Amino acid sequence: xxxxxxxxxxxxxxxxxxxxxxxxxxxxxxxxxxxxxxxxxxxxxxxxxxxxxxxxxxxxxxxxxxxxxxxxxxxxxx
Numbered sequence: 001x002x003x004x005x006x007x008x009x010x011x012x013x014x015x016x017x018x019x020x021x022x023x024x025x026x027x028x029x030x031x032x033x034x035x036x037x038x039x040x041x042x043x044x045x046x047x048x049x050x051x052x053x054x055x056x057x058x059x060x061x062x063x064x065x066x067x068x069x070x071x072x073x074x075x076x077x078x
Contacts, residue, residue: 006047007044007047007048010040010043010044010047011041011044013040014037014038014040014041014043014044015037016037017033017034017036017037017040018034018037018038018041020033020037021033021034021037022034027072028069028072028073031065031068031069032065032069034061034065035061035062035065035066035069038058038059038061038062038065039058039062041054041058042054042055042058042059042062045058
């Protein structure tokens, strides 16, 4: 019987996190969960042998999510 490799499991986990993030009604929760999923995708890209397209795309999404989370929370605090 063939089993999933650790790398495949990490890839599936990342996909699941990103997918579930889009079910969130709260934008902050969506961005936080999406950021976690993207960080797991970055790990996945590294485990694939430094897959640059996966790493760069997900790193950019982490930065974008971080920017909007900080911006949104700053407005809420003020």
